[in-house]
Amino acid sequence: xxxxVESGGGxxxxxxxxxxxxxxxxxMFSSFWMSWVRQAPGKGPEWVANIKExxxxxxxxxxxxxxxxxxxxxANNLLYLQMNSLRVDDTAMxxxxxxxxxxxxxxxQGTLVTVAS
Amino acid sequence: DxxxxxxxxxxxxxxxxxxxxxxxxxxxxVYSDGNTYLNWFQQRPGxxxxxxxxxxSKRDSGVPDRFSGTGSGTDFTLKISRVEAEDVGVYYCxxxxxxxxxxxxxxxxxx
Numbered sequence: 484x485x486x487x488v489e490s491g492g493g494x495x496x497x498x499x500x501x502x503x504x505x506x507x508x509x510x511m512f513s514s515f516w517m518s519w520v521r522q523a524p525g526k527g528p529e530w531v532a533n534i535k536e537x538x539x540x541x542x543x544x545x546x547x548x549x550x551x552x553x554x555x556x557x558a559n560n561l562l563y564l565q566m567n568s569l570r571v572d573d574t575a576m577x578x579x580x581x582x583x584x585x586x587x588x589x590x591x592q593g594t595l596v597t598v599a600s
Numbered sequence: 601d602x603x604x605x606x607x608x609x610x611x612x613x614x615x616x617x618x619x620x621x622x623x624x625x626x627x628x629x630v631y632s633d634g635n636t637y638l639n640w641f642q643q644r645p646g647x648x649x650x651x652x653x654x655x656x657s658k659r660d661s662g663v664p665d666r667f668s669g670t671g672s673g674t675d676f677t678l679k680i681s682r683v684e685a686e687d688v689g690v691y692y693c694x695x696x697x698x699x700x701x702x703x704x705x706x707x708x709x710x711x
Contacts, residue, residue, distance in 0.1 A: 518700075527692055528641075528649055530700040544699070578648060583696040584637060587661055588651045 485509035485589050487579045492594030499569055503594055505562040505579030510589070513537070513557035516582035519564045520590075521575035531577070532564065547573075569598045602627050604693055606703035612711045619680040621706045623693030628673050630697075637697040640669055640678045643705075644689040653678065685710060 491503040503519070519531040532553035533542045541553050552565040562579055576593040603626040613619045629636050640653040651660050653669040656676060666681040680687055688710060693703040 520700075522649075527690075527702045527705045528694075529702070542699070583639060583651075583694070583700055584654070586654065586658075588654070590648055590650070592648055 485587075487581070487589055487591035489577065489579050489591045489594040492577060492596045494597045494599065495569055496600050497570055497598055499598075500565070500567045501569065501596060503564040503566065503577055503579075503596070505591060507560045507562065507579075510581075512555075512560040515585060517553075517555060517562045518580045518582070519553060519562075520578045520580050521573075521596075522578070522593075523572070523575040526575075528578075529575075533582075534562070566596070569596075571598050571600075574598050602695055602698050602701050604695055604701050604703035606691075606693055606706050609704060609706055611706055611708045613680075613683045613708060614711050615685065616682050619683050619687075619708060621678045621691055621693075621708075623671075623676045623678070623703050625674045625676075625695055627698070629695050630673060636672065637695060638669075638671065638676050639694045639696055640667075641692045641694060641702075642687075642689055643692070644686075647689075649692065680708075683708070683710070 486508045488506045518533045520528050521531050522528045534553045538555050550568045555562050574597050578593045579591040581589045605624045607622045629638050636656050638656050641649040643649045652663045657669040668679050670677050690705040690707050692705050
């Protein structure tokens with residue numbers, strides 16, 4: 484059974500950092516692009532970052548460039564999102580997801596990040 | 601940047617009746633491989649989004665055949681042939697040829 488299990492969310496103050504993790508199982512993790520997607524309360528999803536199978540390429544939505552870093556550990560089937568200089572508008576549920584152009588498609592249950600003073 | 605525009609944003613439907621959601625992209629979603637990368641997602645209340653349709657019209661495993669996707673180029677439609685109670689939620693179109701971008705969402709509710 485394929486699983487994507489996110490962790491690491493929590494309540495932080497503006498300017499602080501968090502590292503999210505996603506543990507993948509049930510598929511060949513190192514063979515797929517992986518992504519982080521977020522959804523602010525009451526809003527639609529927003530793609531945050533993508534990383535290539537071997538970690539050699541990364542892409543980010545403009546609003547997080549220079550603050551967030553996506554990286555992966557293929558030996559342990561883990562995906563990460565390092566989030567620095569967090570802002571109130573980064574508050575969202577953060578989901579780990581596989582390349583959207585794959586079949587079947589997998590998306591985790593999410594970890595909640597709340598940025599508030 | 602590609603903009604995905606859905607209509608309507610709210611869709612009250614009667615159980616057993618059909619429903620239709622439109623999605624328009626600001627750029628063509630046809631890739632050089634000949635495929636069109638338009639997806640439809642369902643998000644039930646309190647749940648994560650779930651993909652229903654990929655490449656315009658292909659249903660993901662386990663998706664009931666009352667869901668169908670049509671369209672080409674920049675104009676796409678998701679149809680539910682007979683709405684059931686479990687179909688309540690928000691539906692999003694999403695393009696995955698450029699930077700993955702979602703539409704605003706269409707809230708489907710039972711009248």
